[in-house]
Amino acid sequence: MDERRTVDDVDRVGDAAVPAVGLGTMGLDTAAEARAVTTALEMGYRHVDTAQIYGNEAVVGDAVAAGDVPREDVFLATKVWADELAHDDVLSSARESLERLGTEYVDLLYVHRPIDAYDPETTLAAFDRLREEGLIRNVGVSNFTVEELATARDHLDAPIAAHQTEYHPLFARPELLDDARDHGEAVVAYSPLAGGLVSEVEEVVAVAEKHDTTPHAVSLAWARAKGCAVVPKASSESHLRANLAAATTLELDDEDVVRIDGIDRERELFPE
Numbered sequence: 001m002d003e004r005r006t007v008d009d010v011d012r013v014g015d016a017a018v019p020a021v022g023l024g025t026m027g028l029d030t031a032a033e034a035r036a037v038t039t040a041l042e043m044g045y046r047h048v049d050t051a052q053i054y055g056n057e058a059v060v061g062d063a064v065a066a067g068d069v070p071r072e073d074v075f076l077a078t079k080v081w082a083d084e085l086a087h088d089d090v091l092s093s094a095r096e097s098l099e100r101l102g103t104e105y106v107d108l109l110y111v112h113r114p115i116d117a118y119d120p121e122t123t124l125a126a127f128d129r130l131r132e133e134g135l136i137r138n139v140g141v142s143n144f145t146v147e148e149l150a151t152a153r154d155h156l157d158a159p160i161a162a163h164q165t166e167y168h169p170l171f172a173r174p175e176l177l178d179d180a181r182d183h184g185e186a187v188v189a190y191s192p193l194a195g196g197l198v199s200e201v202e203e204v205v206a207v208a209e210k211h212d213t214t215p216h217a218v219s220l221a222w223a224r225a226k227g228c229a230v231v232p233k234a235s236s237e238s239h240l241r242a243n244l245a246a247a248t249t250l251e252l253d254d255e256d257v258v259r260i261d262g263i264d265r266e267r268e269l270f271p272e
Contacts, residue, residue, distance in 0.1 A: 011224075011248070013162075013186040013187070013188075013227065013228070013229045014161060014162060014180070014184060014185050014186030014187075014229075015159065015161070015184035015185070016108075016138045016159075016161035016162065016185075016186065018047065018075065018108070018161065018162050018186040018188065018229050019045075019046045019047035019075050019229065020047075020224065020229045020230070020247065020248075021045060021047065021229070021230055021231075021243070021244055021247040021248060022045065022046075022047025022048060022049050022075070022077075022188070022229065022230070022231040023036070023037060023040045023045050023047065023048050023049065023231065023232075023233070023234065023240070024049050024190060024191075024231040024232055024233040025037065025048065025049060025050045025054065025056060025060050025233065026050075026051070026054050026056075026233060027054075027233060028056055028059070028060065028233070028235065029054075029055065029056050029059070030059060031059050031062065031063075033059075033235060034056065034059040034060055034062065034063040035063060035066075036063075036234060036235045036236075036240065037060055037063035037064060037067075038063045038064075038066045038067040039237055039240060040234075040240050040244075041064065041067040041069045041074065042067055042068060042069065043237075043240055043241060043244060044244060045240070045244065046069070046073060046074055046075055047074075047075045047077070047229070047231065048060065048064060048074060048075070048076050048077070049077045049078075049164075049188070049190075049231040050076075050077070050078045050079075050101075051078055051079035051081065051110075051112055052078065052079060052080060052081045052084065052093060052097055052112070053079070053081040053112065057078060057097055057100035057101050058100040058101070058102075060101065061100060061101035061102040061103060062102065064076065064101075064102075064103075065102055071103060074107075075107045075108065076101065076103065076106050076107050076108075077106060077107060077108035077109070077110065077140065077162075078097050078101065078106055078108075078109060078110070079109070079110040079111070079112035079140075079142060079164075080093055080094060080097075080109065080110070080111060080112055081093075081112050081113075082112060082113050082115045082116035082117060082118065083116050083117055084117065085111065085116065085117040085118040085119070085123045086117045086119075086122065086123070087122040087123065087125060087126045088126070089117065090123060090126035090127065090130070091126050091129065091130065094109060094126075094130050094135060094136065095135070097109075098135060104135075105134060105135055105136060105137060106135075106136050106137070107136075107137045107138060108136070108137065108138045108139075108140045108161060108162060109127065109130065109136040109138070109139060109140065110140035110141060110142045110162075110164055111123060111124075111127070111140070111141045111142060111144075111152075112142050112143070113142065113143045113272065114141070114143070114144055114148050114152075115272060120151050120152055120154075120155045121155050124139075124152060124155045124156045125155070127139045127156070127158070128156060128157045128158055131158050138158070138161035138162070139156060139158045139159070139160060139161060140160065140161050140162040140163065140164060140188075141160060141162075141163055141164075142163065142164040142165065142190075143164070143165060143166075143270075143272070144163060144165075146175055146176065146179050149163060149179060149183075153183070159183075159184070159185070160183070160185050161185065161186065162185060162186040162187070162188050162229070163176065163180060163185055163186070163187055163188070164187075164188040164189075164190055164231075165187065165188070165189065165190070166189070166190055166191050166268060166269060166270050167187065167189035167190070167191075167192060167223060167226075167228055168189065168191055168192050168193065168194040168198065168219060168223065169194065169198055169201060169203070169204055169219055169222060169260050169263055170194045170197060170198070170201065170263065170265060170266060170267040171194070171266055171267060171268050171269070172226075172261070174226075177226060177227055177228070180227075181227070186229050187227065187228045187229070188228065188229045188230075188231055189223045189228040189229065189230050189231070190231055191269050191270065192219055192220055192223045192228070192230045192231075192232050193216050193219050193220070193232055194219065194267065194269065195269055196216075197267060198215045198216060198218070198219040199214075199215040199216065201215065201263060203259050203260055203262070203263050204218050204219060204222075204260060204263075206259070207222075207252065207256045207259060207260060210256070211250065211252075211256075213246070213250060214242070214246075216242070216243075216246065217242065217245075217246035217250050218246075218250070218252070218256075218260075220232065220243060220246040220247045220250070221246055221247065221250040221251065221252050222252060222256070222257060222260050223247075224247050224248075225251075225252050225257050226257075230243075230247050232247075
């Protein structure tokens, strides 16, 4: 893959055109660690994902600014944590996120989890207001069920641009994919490598051997084949490059996808 080529040249997902490959930043807590964000952008990534609860919005924002990619070319997403989901807290905490990120807007703001202070009517009214004011470009939700997604749509004026959810070969929710396709929404898969556990899954290893690649690459390619955008975390240049290549150039055939779909076990890494 030409390093000058970006994910924009490859694929986007959903009506809001969410870049199909992004960098997850949970655990990139220091300025040194967050240099991975700058490296990723210069390598061709255009989607950066963070959250209030990660405690790293400031260093992520600095790393975005440090690169040579114009801000308008970066799809920057963050999330409002559960204890900030009362109407006025959404408004104030979102503005604080923008200040920490050093930006006038984010491309996507998520409800991180529909728990604690979350109330569909009042929480989502605040998200609509932020969008009307131009502080956020798109509204997203994370860790919702199909039923919770339907309720959210009933209360939002804005469309749901993306639903971020744990998704990997050991934890698949095909009903979420069907629902997203029906509504033109992107599904963004977090932890697409199952915290590294995919390297221990026989079916994933077999597909990797068939393609002379790694189980991590197969896991990303499988998520992309299912229609998900992916936001794997990586800190080293080699892992960043490998993830980008896997998600954009490795193609699994139908037999591969069916084999991984048939894995008969489940491991949710981040239950509520």
